[in-house]
Amino acid sequence: MKLKMETGYKNVEGGVCAAAGFSANGCNCGLNPDKEKNDLGMVYSEKTCSTAAVYTTNKVKGAPILVTQKNLEATGGQSRAIIVNSKNANTCNADGEQKAWRMCELAAQQLHIAPEEVVVASTGVIGQVLPIEPIANHIKTLAAGLSPDKHGEAASAIMTTDTVKKEVAVEFLLDGKVCRLGGMAKGSGMIHPNMATTLNFITTDAAVSAPMLHKALQETVKGTYNCLCVDGDMSTNDMVCIMANGCAGNQEVAADGEAFQAFQKALYLVLLNLTRMLAADGEGASKLLECTCAGAPDLDTATAVAKSVIRSPLVKAAMFGCDANCGRILCAAGYADAEFDVHKIDVALASAAGSILVCRDGNGIAFSEEKAAAVLAEDEISIRIDLNQGEASAKAWGCDLTYDYVKINADYRS
Amino acid sequence: MKLKMETGYKNVEGGVCAAAGFSANGCNCGLNPDKEKNDLGMVYSEKTCSTAAVYTTNKVKGAPILVTQKNLEATGGQSRAIIVNSKNANTCNADGEQKAWRMCELAAQQLHIAPEEVVVASTGVIGQVLPIEPIANHIKTLAAGLSPDKHGEAASAIMTTDTVKKEVAVEFLLDGKVCRLGGMAKGSGMIHPNMATTLNFITTDAAVSAPMLHKALQETVKGTYNCLCVDGDMSTNDMVCIMANGCAGNQEVAADGEAFQAFQKALYLVLLNLTRMLAADGEGASKLLECTCAGAPDLDTATAVAKSVIRSPLVKAAMFGCDANCGRILCAAGYADAEFDVHKIDVALASAAGSILVCRDGNGIAFSEEKAAAVLAEDEISIRIDLNQGEASAKAWGCDLTYDYVKINADYRS
Numbered sequence: 129m130k131l132k133m134e135t136g137y138k139n140v141e142g143g144v145c146a147a148a149g150f151s152a153n154g155c156n157c158g159l160n161p162d163k164e165k166n167d168l169g170m171v172y173s174e175k176t177c178s179t180a181a182v183y184t185t186n187k188v189k190g191a192p193i194l195v196t197q198k199n200l201e202a203t204g205g206q207s208r209a210i211i212v213n214s215k216n217a218n219t220c221n222a223d224g225e226q227k228a229w230r231m232c233e234l235a236a237q238q239l240h241i242a243p244e245e246v247v248v249a250s251t252g253v254i255g256q257v258l259p260i261e262p263i264a265n266h267i268k269t270l271a272a273g274l275s276p277d278k279h280g281e282a283a284s285a286i287m288t289t290d291t292v293k294k295e296v297a298v299e300f301l302l303d304g305k306v307c308r309l310g311g312m313a314k315g316s317g318m319i320h321p322n323m324a325t326t327l328n329f330i331t332t333d334a335a336v337s338a339p340m341l342h343k344a345l346q347e348t349v350k351g352t353y354n355c356l357c358v359d360g361d362m363s364t365n366d367m368v369c370i371m372a373n374g375c376a377g378n379q380e381v382a383a384d385g386e387a388f389q390a391f392q393k394a395l396y397l398v399l400l401n402l403t404r405m406l407a408a409d410g411e412g413a414s415k416l417l418e419c420t421c422a423g424a425p426d427l428d429t430a431t432a433v434a435k436s437v438i439r440s441p442l443v444k445a446a447m448f449g450c451d452a453n454c455g456r457i458l459c460a461a462g463y464a465d466a467e468f469d470v471h472k473i474d475v476a477l478a479s480a481a482g483s484i485l486v487c488r489d490g491n492g493i494a495f496s497e498e499k500a501a502a503v504l505a506e507d508e509i510s511i512r513i514d515l516n517q518g519e520a521s522a523k524a525w526g527c528d529l530t531y532d533y534v535k536i537n538a539d540y541r542s
Numbered sequence: 543m544k545l546k547m548e549t550g551y552k553n554v555e556g557g558v559c560a561a562a563g564f565s566a567n568g569c570n571c572g573l574n575p576d577k578e579k580n581d582l583g584m585v586y587s588e589k590t591c592s593t594a595a596v597y598t599t600n601k602v603k604g605a606p607i608l609v610t611q612k613n614l615e616a617t618g619g620q621s622r623a624i625i626v627n628s629k630n631a632n633t634c635n636a637d638g639e640q641k642a643w644r645m646c647e648l649a650a651q652q653l654h655i656a657p658e659e660v661v662v663a664s665t666g667v668i669g670q671v672l673p674i675e676p677i678a679n680h681i682k683t684l685a686a687g688l689s690p691d692k693h694g695e696a697a698s699a700i701m702t703t704d705t706v707k708k709e710v711a712v713e714f715l716l717d718g719k720v721c722r723l724g725g726m727a728k729g730s731g732m733i734h735p736n737m738a739t740t741l742n743f744i745t746t747d748a749a750v751s752a753p754m755l756h757k758a759l760q761e762t763v764k765g766t767y768n769c770l771c772v773d774g775d776m777s778t779n780d781m782v783c784i785m786a787n788g789c790a791g792n793q794e795v796a797a798d799g800e801a802f803q804a805f806q807k808a809l810y811l812v813l814l815n816l817t818r819m820l821a822a823d824g825e826g827a828s829k830l831l832e833c834t835c836a837g838a839p840d841l842d843t844a845t846a847v848a849k850s851v852i853r854s855p856l857v858k859a860a861m862f863g864c865d866a867n868c869g870r871i872l873c874a875a876g877y878a879d880a881e882f883d884v885h886k887i888d889v890a891l892a893s894a895a896g897s898i899l900v901c902r903d904g905n906g907i908a909f910s911e912e913k914a915a916a917v918l919a920e921d922e923i924s925i926r927i928d929l930n931q932g933e934a935s936a937k938a939w940g941c942d943l944t945y946d947y948v949k950i951n952a953d954y955r956s
Contacts, residue, residue, distance in 0.1 A: 188876025188884045188904070220872050222905050254869020255906025318856055318873065359855045360774065361870070362877040441773045441855070442732055442951055449952025455668020456775070458634050459732065462602025463776040470602045490602070491636050492669025531945050537856055538863025 129408050129416065129508070131401050136300060137394060143279035143295030146310035147333035149174045149375035151274040154281030157266035159215040159252075159259070168266060169285030171210040171329060172239055172274050177371035178335075179207040179247065180342035182349055184366030190217050191224025192248045193367055195232065199244045205338030207371055208245040210329055211235040214288055214314070218250040218258040219364045227258045234264055238271035247369050251288055251314060251327050254364060283312040286327055289411050289536055290316045296401040300394045302387055303378035307334040309394045311370075313402040317411040317537060319358035320439070326353070326406060328368040330398060334391055335374030337382040344392045345370050352399035355431065355524040357439045358410035359533070370395070407525035408508075412532030415447055419511040421461075422521040429466040429515070430522035436464035437511060437524070444529035447509055452477055452500035454486035461513060472516040479506035543822050543830065543922070545815050550714060551808060557693035557709030560724035561747035563588045563789035565688040568695030571680035573629040573666075573673070582680060583699030585624040585743060586653055586688050591785035592749075593621040593661065594756035596763055598780030604631055605638025606662045607781055609646065613658045619752030621785055622659040624743055625649040628702055628728070632664040632672040633778045641672045648678055652685035661783050665702055665728060665741050668778060697726040700741055703825050703950055704730045710815040714808045716801055717792035721748040723808045725784075727816040731825040731951060733772035734853070740767070740820060742782040744812060748805055749788030751796040758806045759784050766813035769845065769938040771853045772824035773947070784809070821939035822922075826946030829861055833925040835875075836935040843880040843929070844936035850878035851925060851938070858943035861923055866891055866914035868900035875927060886930040893920035 131139050145152050152171045160167040179200060183193050200207065211231050218224045232246040250258065283293040297310025311330035319326055336344070349368060374380065381387045408416035419438045424430035437443055440460035446453040454475050462470055475487035481502045484495055503509075545553050559566050566585045574581040593614060597607050614621065625645050632638045646660040653660075664672065697707040711724025725744035733740055750758070763782060788794065795801045822830035833852045838844035851857055854874035860867040868889050876884055889901035895916045898909050917923075 186873065186876040187878075187882070188872050217869065220869060220901070220904055220906050222903075253867075254873060255867075255901065256869075318870075320877075361854050361856045361873060364869075364873050364876060440775050441947075442775045445948055445951035446953075448948065451953050453667075453669075455631065455634060455670075455778075456732075458602050459600065459668060459775060459778050462600040462778060463734075464601075468601070487634070487669065489636075490634055492634050529948055529951075531948050533855075534859055534862065534943055534945050534948060537859035537943075539860075539865050 129404060133397060137397055138299045140297045140299045140308060142297050143283055143310050144171055144312045144329055144331050145276040145279035146297030147308040147331045149333055149373045150331045151276050152282035153270050153273045153275065153278045154285035155266055155270050158262035159213055166281060166285035167214045168263060168270060169212045169282035170235060170270050170274065171282055173208055173371060173373045175373040175375060176206050176208055177373045178338040178341050179205050179369065179371050180338060180345045181367055181369040182345055184363055186362050186364045188220065188364045190219035190250060190365035192218055192228040192250045193365060195225055195228040196247050199232065199246065202244045206245065207247050208241045209235055209239055210247045212249040212286055213263060214286055215252040216250060216256055216258045217252045217254045217365050220255040221257045227260050230260055231263060234267045238267055249327055249367055251286060251365050286312065286314040288314060290314055290409055292409055294402055294405040296398045298394050298397050300390060302334050302390055305376045305378040307332065307376040307378060309334065309398055311398055311402060313406055315406045316409050317359055318361040318363040319356060319406065320360045320362045326363065326366055328402060330370040332372045333375040334372055335378050335380040336372040336391060337380055340381050340388060341370055341372055344395050348392060348395050348399050352403045355435060356403050356407055357435060357524065357526045360439050403525055407527050410527035411536050412530040413527030414530055415528045416508045417447055417511060417526045417528065419524045420521065421513045421515065423515040423518055424520040425468060425518035427520045427522060429468055430520045432464040432466040433461050433513060434522045434524035436460050438526035441529055447504065448528035448530050450501050450504035452486050452504060454492050457511060458487060468515055469517055474514040474516060476512040477503050478510040478512055479503045479508060481506050543818060547811060551811055552713045554711050554713045554722060556711050557697055557724050558585055558726045558743055558745050559690040559693035560711030561722040561745045563747055563787045564745045565690050566696035567684050567687045567689065567692045568699035569680055569684050572676035573627055580695060580699035581628045582677060582684060583626045583696035584649060584684050584688065585696055587622055587785060587787045589787040589789060591621050591787045592752040592755050593619050593783065593785050594752060594759045595781055595783040596759055598777055600776050600778045602634065602778045604633035604664060604779035606632055606642040606664045607779060609639055609642040610661050613646065613660065616658045620659065621661050622655045623649055623653055624661045626663040626700055627677060628700055629666040630664060630670055630672045631666045631668045631779050634669040635671050641674050644674055645677060648681045652681055663741055663781055665700060665779050700726065700728040702728060704728055704823055706823055708816055708819040710812045712808050712811050714804060716748050716804055719790045719792040721746065721790040721792060723748065723812055725812055725816060727820055729820045730823050731773055732775040732777040733770060734774045734776045740777065740780055742816060744784040746786045747789040748786055749792050749794040750786040750805060751794055754795050754802060755784055755786055758809050762806060762809050762813050766817045769849060770817050770821055771849060771938065771940045774853050817939055821941050824941035825950045826944040827941030828944055829942045830922045831861055831925060831940045831942065833938045834935065835927045835929065837928040837930045837932055838934040839882060839932035841934045841936060843882055844934045846878040846880040847875050847927060848936045848938035850874050852940035855943055861918065862942035862944050864915050864918035866900050866918060868906050871925060872901060882929055883931055888928040888930060890926040891917050892924040892926060893917045893922060895920050
């Protein structure tokens with residue numbers, strides 16, 4: 129997948145350790161019986177970080193979410209480290225919060241920081257008791273091995289049904305100083321974020337105040353993670369957390385303005401690319417789908433239509449089958465929670481193989497099935513909807529619905 | 543599937559012709575290249591019928607929906623016949639309304655009634671032009687063959703990806719007279735009704751005024767069709783229509799009261815059983831899922847939770863895999879659009895093979911995987927959620943998510 133970048137922003141390696149002052153590590157502690165797979169990850173900053181996070185709006189919240197929220201409240205949005213495990217979501221079990229807090233204590237002890245300075249997260253099966261011993265037994269080695277080179281070890285520790293690690297980082301200038309912002313994310317099912325996201329950790333060496341960090345994060349997730357849908361199931365453990373340690377030496381971004389805009393653009397590029405990676409690696413996915421709704425009377429309408437189409441199982445299955453079924457796209461646009469005139473809609477399908485108009489003025493039109501099949505045979509498909517009744521535009525990302533989605537999810541627990 | 547009945551209501555054969563004075567027919571007119579399959583159906587009443595209908599709330603509406611709405615407005619809720627085709631939804635094409643109206647004219651001509659007295663419907667591929675010639679060429683034979691025995695021919699004419707015909711009818715007493723109410727329905731994909739349903743036609747020989755028929759229908763779909771979800775895609779052509787011709791000779795039900803209640807119960811039983819049939823025959827389905835949410839503070843909460851769980855692709859895939867994954871059920875309950883305390887939820891899974899508790903007080907509990915697998919091996923599964931915070935209860939119906947759903951929908955148009 130080709131990364132989306134803009135002038136002034138350079139893609140760099142390093143993921144969650146691309147920014148100065150951050151180190152990371154990951155290991156298999158035994159939660160995952162496959163010893164080849166990491167299940168415990170740690171991220172550490174040598175300096176205290178302004179920290180902001182957004183969380184799932186699911187009423188059933190993972191215990192780590194609740195503990196992280198409390199910690200960030202206690203410190204006024206400061207943190208030093210992240211501890212995260214996969215294989216067990218530590219959610220819907222009686223002692224979840226104690227266990228999540230214990231994870232903070234274990235990490236803090238090794239790192240000589242306060243437990244409240246630790247962001248804790250878990251992902252995996254919901255409703256099972258989290259065994260703490262494997263974590264306790266490996267925390268010392270994990271901390272001892274922290275290194276800026278080990279970002280990939282941490283990124284692999286948060287993978288569940290993901291088939292590839294998701295890491296992105298960018299370099300940009302702020303106040304004349306070279307800054308970096310990078311992160312790691314996990315997919316790949318139970319993904320339909322709402323005012324939040326999947327599990328994502330972003331770090332930056334830019335100096336940004338906690339309130340401005342929160343503002344940048346809240347605004348940026350709206351058009352990135354919150355426009356991502358793999359299957360319509362909103363996870364209990366969604367969280368995106370950003371830590372800014374100020375090691376780049378810029379003057380702290382503490383208000384709106386040019387520097388804030390430049391910083392937010394870096395955050396946008398990283399979240400955008402992680403969103404696209406998450407969609408492309410959605411459970412069982414064979415294609416990345418990007419739906420653009422343009423010509424909308426307002427942003428809410430554009431977003432509602434793009435998300436409705438990207439969520440539709442029938443559209444997703446048609447894309448898997450390389451079937452240019454414009455009726456399903458119109459149908460899904462039609463049940464979007466928004467008001468607009470359906471008789472002005474144009475729909476085109478596009479990919480590296482070209483573009484083909486399949487609907488004009490709300491009606492299906494004749495098109496070359498041969499050309500349509502060629503367009504849809506690519507692994508990155510763009511569904512372009514033009515409502516032709518305004519200037520607003522929005523994008524949403526998802527993937528096709530395949531046999532493998534069913535296979536993966538028919539017996540996930542075993 | 544065993545039908546649900548109540549004292550005083552007897553299941554009878556005859557579907558849409560079970561009630562006196564109704565006849566039907568179906569044929570292959572050539573819309574479906576498979577000559578073994580009916581694609582054109584007709585229902586006729588020898589007397590004028592009070593008629594009520596509810597329609598999809600999708601903004602993209604099939605042309606036949608618009609024409610039926612106009613007809614029923616023009617006649618003040620009176621009709622004499624139904625004309626319906628499958629294979630082509632006559633939706634999202636420039637001349638859809640003209641074609642739908644032409645179908646009314648063709649039927650009316652044969653039946654010596656006014657075109658406005660015809661209810662017209664179409665189901666099938668969206669966005670393609672409907673060829674009217676096949677219908678014009680077969681309308682005379684279709685009308686000539688009308689018979690009370692041919693209800694099954696009509697029921698098969700509305701099938702798309704359905705694997706079985708759906709017909710139900712009941713007999714009951716109203717005002718001392720034997721009445722009948724029956725109907726036919728089609729599935730089996732693009733099903734997530736909202737204030738409407740899939741394509742359904744109900745007939746009765748009870749005398750009921752058009753306003754009371756409308757009231758009974760509106761109230762009854764809420765707890766039946768509107769609690770049905772196969773895939774979360776709301777169709778453009780959803781419609782449920784009920785015709786009452788008064789042939790039973792009862793005093794017309796024109797107000798609330800005992801007779802209205804008795805009539806509404808009959809309607810409920812027919813819609814309930816059709817709903818269950820539609821769920822059981824959902825695209826690719828191997829299991830009927832029924833989710834009950836009890837102990838809710840109010841009906842809206844109970845309904846929202848039951849529908850959220852029944853819609854979840856992850857719950858559906860787990861049921862296909864016979865995986866008692868309570869975490870996914872809690873997750874889907876948690877993102878339902880309703881407010882309640884998630885720490886009081888109990889969840890049990892039940893079937894003909896027994897019942898097993900998998901969650902208590904919002905937490906997963908240990909259970910026998912062996913017993914759970916036996917419970918989930920049945921083809922009718924009950925997901926029982928108790929919120930333990932009130933008296934309201936609601937049910938929703940759906941099916942599992944299987945490889946065949948993907949297979950059917952990856953290339954539906956061909």
